Amino acid sequence: MPDNPLDFYKTISPSEAKKLQQQLREKISLEALSAAPKLVAGADISFDRGSDWMHAAIVVLELASLEPVARSLVSDQTSFPYIPGLLAFREIPVLWKAWHQLQIKPDVLILDGHGIAHPRRMGIATHFGIEIDHPTIGSAKNILTGSHAELALEKGAYAALIDKGEKVGIALRSRTEVNPIYVSPGHKLSFDDAYSIAMKTLTKYKLPRTTRLAHQWANQLRRGEAEEGYLEVQ
DNA sequence: GCGACAG
C-alpha cells in the first residue's frame, strides 16, 4: 500500500480544515449520471472503544441483484477528533486506503454521512467524491443542518431538506412507518440520481443494503472476525 | 449569549 497522500488530514487544524472545505466547494458537480449504474458500493467505519483505531469496509454490490461482488477491509489509526461538520477529516484517510485497495470500482459509492447537506456543502460524501473524482451519495441517519416538512409514512415518500433557503437533500422514508434517513448528492450525480439509486438499495430495512453490509464487515474486522484486505465475491 | 451538532 503506497503512502496515503491524505494522511495530513490527521493533523490539520480545525480552522485549516474549514478553509479547505471552502476551497473544495467550488469543485462540486451535481450533473446527472451519464449512464445507468450497474455496481454500487457502501462504505462504513467501525470504531474501537478506548483506542484511536478505526476499521473501514467498502462493499461493492451489483445494483440489480444487490448481491456482493467484492469488498475491501482496512484498519488505521486516527488522531483527528469527531467534530460535527468536520467528520471527513477523521474518516477519509482510512477510506482512501480501502478505496484504492478495491480492484473492482463501483459506479457509485454511498457513504455513511451527508453529501451537500452540510453547512459548507462539504459533507464526507461530497468531500470524498471530490478526492477520488468519483460519483458519491450521502446517506445519514440524522440531520446535521437544515429542516424539512412532514412526509408520508409509506416507504418511498420524501420531503426536501432545506438549509438557508437552499435544497440540500431529501428526508427519505426508507421503510414504512420508520423515521426517515437523509439522502443528499455527494459528487458527480444529481438529486434524482441520489434518490433513485438510494431507493434501489433498500430492502426490508431502514438503511440501504450497501451500508448495512459495510457496517457488518467493519464490525467483524474490528472484532478480529475478518481479515484486512481485498476479496472478490462472497 | 444560547442551542444545535453527520459518525
Place this chain on the structure above:
DNA sequence: ATCTTGTCGC
C-alpha cells in the same frame, strides 16, 4: 461511533 437482550408495538 460504542456499551447490549429482551421486549413492546405496528
